[in-house]
Amino acid sequence: MVGDIRIGFSMHPRWAGDEGLEAFILPLRRSGLSLLEFELDDQQDDWPAFEPLMEAAFQMGLGLSFHAPYRSPHSLVGFAGRERSHIQGDYRPVLEIAETWARKSPACRTLVIHAAVAPEPASREALVADTLAFLAWVLEEYPNLQLALENNHPARQGEVKPGVELKDVLSMLAALGTPRLGACWDLGHDYLRQKGGAPTRKWLSKVVHIHVHDVDETGEDHFPLIFGRVPYERWLEAWKAQGGGGGVVLELKGKLLQNWSPARVEEALETSISRIKEVLL
Numbered sequence: 001m002v003g004d005i006r007i008g009f010s011m012h013p014r015w016a017g018d019e020g021l022e023a024f025i026l027p028l029r030r031s032g033l034s035l036l037e038f039e040l041d042d043q044q045d046d047w048p049a050f051e052p053l054m055e056a057a058f059q060m061g062l063g064l065s066f067h068a069p070y071r072s073p074h075s076l077v078g079f080a081g082r083e084r085s086h087i088q089g090d091y092r093p094v095l096e097i098a099e100t101w102a103r104k105s106p107a108c109r110t111l112v113i114h115a116a117v118a119p120e121p122a123s124r125e126a127l128v129a130d131t132l133a134f135l136a137w138v139l140e141e142y143p144n145l146q147l148a149l150e151n152n153h154p155a156r157q158g159e160v161k162p163g164v165e166l167k168d169v170l171s172m173l174a175a176l177g178t179p180r181l182g183a184c185w186d187l188g189h190d191y192l193r194q195k196g197g198a199p200t201r202k203w204l205s206k207v208v209h210i211h212v213h214d215v216d217e218t219g220e221d222h223f224p225l226i227f228g229r230v231p232y233e234r235w236l237e238a239w240k241a242q243g244g245g246g247g248v249v250l251e252l253k254g255k256l257l258q259n260w261s262p263a264r265v266e267e268a269l270e271t272s273i274s275r276i277k278e279v280l281l
């Protein structure tokens with residue numbers, strides 16, 4: 001979906017709850033929402049509700065974007081070696097879902113992917129090789145998808161994690177050298193990595209998709225834009241000024257808001273979407 005900018009929200013059936021999708025989405029659409037992102041993890045709660053929700057969102061005129069599974073038991077480790085066919089079998093059913101939507105509409109063609117991660121003492125080079133081999137396979141097997149390799153959350157203790165530094169994401173993109181593979185800039189992850197430094201022009205020119213969220217005082221991310229820590233205004237403006245296009249998705253963890261009243265959640269979501277819209281549209 002490079003070209004136009006669409007503001008999105010990371011959707012899970014729980015958000016729609018008993019009220020249904022239309023009631024949940026209406027105030028967000030008024031605030032500027034035109035895209036929903038779905039994590040294609042077939043092991044997560046409520047997975048059977050995901051595809052009907054995608055269909056309902058599309059019928060309402062929304063674009064769709066997708067996030068490849070990355071949580072255990074899903075993993076890319078070993079793709080460049082003996083795990084290749086096993087991982088292909090694991091990912092094929094969900095990647096087919098994204099490809100089918102991408103064939104239907106260019107507003108549904110972006111798939112976000114994280115680089116392979118493993119516990120120490122894994123080899124960083126081997127994880128990069130696994131990631132590149134996986135990306136090459138997806139590019140070939142699913143020709144309608146626009147891939148977006150995400151800058152990862154900084155490594156936690158004991159993790160070997162390529163793709164945290166933006167230059168490492170750029171070098172993986174360069175290794176495959178196709179416009180069908182760009183970057184997903186996760187602003188919260190980038191803030192955790194390096195606070196508020198300005199991105200390079202090179203990076204901005206490769207960004208085809210963005211995840212926006214805020215970070216609390218303990219470093220927990222995926223909150224609505226309530227703390228003012230992540231400099232999303234400055235960063236989104238820089239991206240837009242350089243001709244950036246694609247989805248800009250408010251990516252939240254609902255679990256963090258479990259103890260909030262429904263009214264407070266609704267207000268935080270609407271305000272976050274409106275702020276993104278003020279900067280971009």
Ligand SMILES: [Zn+2]
Nearest residue numbers: 150186211251
């Ligand atoms: Zn993200």
